[in-house]
Amino acid sequence: MIIPIVFVLGFVTPVYPGESIQDAVDSSISGDTVLVMPGIHHGSGANLVALTADHNGIVLLGDALNPSSVTLSGDSISDSILDMDCTTGGGIDTTLVISGFTFMDGNASQDAFGGAIHTKHSSPLIENSRFVQCKADNGGAIFSWKGAPVIRNCLFLNNESLSSGGAVYLYSSNASVSHSSFEDNVAWDDGGGIFCYHSSPDVFNCLFTGGKAYDDGGGIYCYALSHPDISFCTFFDNFCLYTGSAVYFRVSSSPKLHHNIVTGNTGPAFYLQDGGEPVFFYNCVWGNPDGNYGNLPDPTGTYGNISADPLLVNEFFLSHTEAGQSEDSPCINSGGGTSQEYDLDLTWTRTDSVPDSGLVDIGFHHGHDIEWQSSSPDPDTNLLAIYPNPSFGSITILLPEIGSYNSLQVYDLSGRRVFFDILNDRITKVDLTGAGFSGIYLIRVSGESSSLTARITILGN
Numbered sequence: 503m504i505i506p507i508v509f510v511l512g513f514v515t516p517v518y519p520g521e522s523i524q525d526a527v528d529s530s531i532s533g534d535t536v537l538v539m540p541g542i543h544h545g546s547g548a549n550l551v552a553l554t555a556d557h558n559g560i561v562l563l564g565d566a567l568n569p570s571s572v573t574l575s576g577d578s579i580s581d582s583i584l585d586m587d588c589t590t591g592g593g594i595d596t597t598l599v600i601s602g603f604t605f606m607d608g609n610a611s612q613d614a615f616g617g618a619i620h621t622k623h624s625s626p627l628i629e630n631s632r633f634v635q636c637k638a639d640n641g642g643a644i645f646s647w648k649g650a651p652v653i654r655n656c657l658f659l660n661n662e663s664l665s666s667g668g669a670v671y672l673y674s675s676n677a678s679v680s681h682s683s684f685e686d687n688v689a690w691d692d693g694g695g696i697f698c699y700h701s702s703p704d705v706f707n708c709l710f711t712g713g714k715a716y717d718d719g720g721g722i723y724c725y726a727l728s729h730p731d732i733s734f735c736t737f738f739d740n741f742c743l744y745t746g747s748a749v750y751f752r753v754s755s756s757p758k759l760h761h762n763i764v765t766g767n768t769g770p771a772f773y774l775q776d777g778g779e780p781v782f783f784y785n786c787v788w789g790n791p792d793g794n795y796g797n798l799p800d801p802t803g804t805y806g807n808i809s810a811d812p813l814l815v816n817e818f819f820l821s822h823t824e825a826g827q828s829e830d831s832p833c834i835n836s837g838g839g840t841s842q843e844y845d846l847d848l849t850w851t852r853t854d855s856v857p858d859s860g861l862v863d864i865g866f867h868h869g870h871d872i873e874w875q876s877s878s879p880d881p882d883t884n885l886l887a888i889y890p891n892p893s894f895g896s897i898t899i900l901l902p903e904i905g906s907y908n909s910l911q912v913y914d915l916s917g918r919r920v921f922f923d924i925l926n927d928r929i930t931k932v933d934l935t936g937a938g939f940s941g942i943y944l945i946r947v948s949g950e951s952s953s954l955t956a957r958i959t960i961l962g963n
Contacts, residue, residue: 553626582618604633619643629655644669646673648674672699694720711740719750720742734762746773753775758781780798822851837863888945
């Protein structure tokens with residue numbers, strides 16, 4: 503699901519390490535940006551920043567292209583790094599944007615929920631961020647209670663829950679989680695990656711690998727009438743001590759699983775307990791040594807489901823002869839629609855970064871993480887360079903020497919094209935200041951046979 507975001511011009515308040523992010527947020531109004539500058543930001547007391555509905559419309563921005571440069575540390579606070587408790591009063595919505603941070607060493611020892619971010623009745627947009635080594639009893643990185651946060655383009659690495667939800671715990675929360683990687687997260691009970699309690703999130707185009715649950719659900723645990731839509735995900739090398747190394751369903755949970763790759767997981771990959779009717783279509787489930795479908799009927803051969811070696815290469819790409827591998831993965835062009843229909847035509851499964859086209863490929867698609875972006879000119883690469891980034895609207899676009907590109911398009915985060923121009927030179931100056939832009943945009947340059955994309959942060963005037 504695409505959430506439309508509207509940015510308006512406002513003030514930009516920079517915050518340097520040692521200064522108060524809370525003071526900058528509290529002095530901002532809707533349309534303003536709090537620009538958190540590179541470095542490590544520490545706090546004291548319970549939280550580094552507490553946010554309420556009064557902060558709707560504010561962009562809390564680090565570095566969307568290099569989130570590792572702006573760290574929000576939890577090493578000197580007693581609870582979540584960011585707290586969004588809207589139990590009383592109005593709720594937070596997706597006009598509150600949190601983008602471009604590394605959340606590090608969060609440890610929710612006081613409230614025990616959400617080592618990095620704790621939300622109640624809150625639905626912020628959280629994107630382009632990294633969650634590393636955060637810990638809580640439930641939801642090592644993020645805990646969401648009765649809200650629908652949008653979480654996209656994020657990395658969850660080495661987070662830990664002492665109970666459930668090694669990375670994310672959703673409680674009555676219909677979140678959207680997309681274009682994200684869950685790597686080496688641990689739950690000492692259930693749900694190494696995501697734990698869903700009475701929640702029906704959209705989990706789209708995510709990678710789950712190295713997750714561990716010392717009970718059930720190495721990747722995702724669905725409990726108590728949880729009906730998530732899980733699609734275009736790859737589950738590899740996840741572990742559970744008992745059952746559901748990829749996804750576990752319990753107490754009338756009936757998720758929809760489609761276009762996923764599930765392989766090499768330890769413990770039965772799927773398992774159902776206490777009722778529920780999960781639906782499988784266009785999945786590739788193969789090579790899980792303790793069983794592919796656990797105690798569920800095997801749907802292989804029906805509704806587009808296959809069971810064959812997906813031929814994963816080089817960090818979860820698919821083997822493509824056109825990209826130089828010796829054979830084609832059976833997951834290529836095996837989906838139930840086109841890549842454009844699934845909004846994956848700017849992403850790829852190939853090692854040479856050629857976007858998916860025609861019938862969509864099964865499994866995780868690359869292209870929405872920070873590695874594919876370039877923000878400064880570098881003659882030794884063949885990436886698209888846009889600088890300065892962040893910018894106040896006047897930018898320079900440097901095209902790579904290899905390839906031919908003749909058009910420029912700018913898209914907002916809802917996928918709406920907001921600018922178009924013809925490219926005649928390798929170096930092009932573009933002035934967007936008069937267009938009223940402010941926020942994060944996707945820039946794409948296209949030619950007859952290829953295209954390149956990068957993100958630009960425009961701060962406004």
